[in-house]
Amino acid sequence: MTTAHDQLVHLLKQALIELAELRASIEYDEEFMEGIPAVIVPLEKDLTQLLGEIETSRHVFVHKDLPFMALVSRVNKIYLPFKQLFIDINKLYKSLTTGGDDQ
Numbered sequence: 001m002t003t004a005h006d007q008l009v010h011l012l013k014q015a016l017i018e019l020a021e022l023r024a025s026i027e028y029d030e031e032f033m034e035g036i037p038a039v040i041v042p043l044e045k046d047l048t049q050l051l052g053e054i055e056t057s058r059h060v061f062v063h064k065d066l067p068f069m070a071l072v073s074r075v076n077k078i079y080l081p082f083k084q085l086f087i088d089i090n091k092l093y094k095s096l097t098t099g100g101d102d103q
Helices: 004-026 037-055 069-074 083-095
Strands: none
Touching (some): 004 037, 037 069, 069 083
């Protein structure tokens, strides 16, 4: 049985893969993707840190939006086509702070 905690770890890893693929796509269309590296770098940093803390049981879950959501909310879906993934991560994260699965 997959727990919400396991799902969160999976979604975080998926988001990191999507960011890596987005970074690779910039090579093919640098002009269209101008400014996106400034979004990718902090998102990768925040996701990697959060994932590491969760996997090593060092993360303290707090019922509020994840810090990277402020950045995600400002980015157009054209530039971040998997924006919904971050919204899903945030929603699942917050559900773990309200007495949900595996805190």
